[in-house]
Amino acid sequence: MGQHAARQFLSRGHRRLAVVGPEMDKAGDVRTLEAFRAACAQTPSAQVIKIGHDGTPEGIQRCLAAMLKKPLPTGLLVAQPRNLLTVMSFLARRGVNVPRDISIISRDSESFLDFLVPLPARYVVAPQPLPANSPISCAKWRVASPWLHAASS
Secondary structure, eight states: OHHHHHHHHHHTTOOEEEEEEESSOOHHHHHHHHHHHHHHTTSTTOEEEEEEEOSSHHHHHHHHHHHHTSOOOSEEEESSHHHHHHHHHHHHHTTOOTTTTOEEEESSOOGGGGGSSSOOEEOEEEEOOOOTTOSSOOEEEEOOOTTSOOOOO
16 A cells, blocks of 8 residues: 555655654554655655654654654655544644645545545555455455645645
8 A cells, every 4th residue: 555655646746755653663564664665766756754653642743743844745644544633633733734735645444534524535445246266355445535636836
C-alpha cells in the first residue's frame, strides 16, 4: 500500500510528502515506509519525511507541531485510523484545511471513519469471491475520496 499511496500523491502533483506512524518497528509499518520511499525515489523532486510518534495523542501532536515549523507537506499517509482523528483535529485547530492545504490518505480503515464528512481517503479491504477449491482468501483494496486532491502550486 505504501507504493500505491505514494503513486496516488505523485500522480496528483504532490512532491512534499510525509508518512505519519508510530516509532515502533512493526513489520507492516516498516514495509509501508520502505515502499512509500521507493516509489517516491522514482520522482527526483519528491521529498519524503517520516513523522514518527509514540502512539499517544500528545506525542502525535508534538510531532505535527514540529512539522508545521517547516514547509508543510502537501500529502500525508497516516498509519492507524485512530491516529487519523488526532491528525485531522490537530490540523483543523491550526487552520490547515483538508483537502485545500493538504491531502491525506489513511493506510487503514475502520467503520467509524464512515461517519466523517467528507469520507477520508483510505484503503478499504473488500472481500473477493474465489473458486470453491481455493485454500486462501482474497482481498482487494481501493482508495478514493475528496480528501485526496491535486497539489496546489
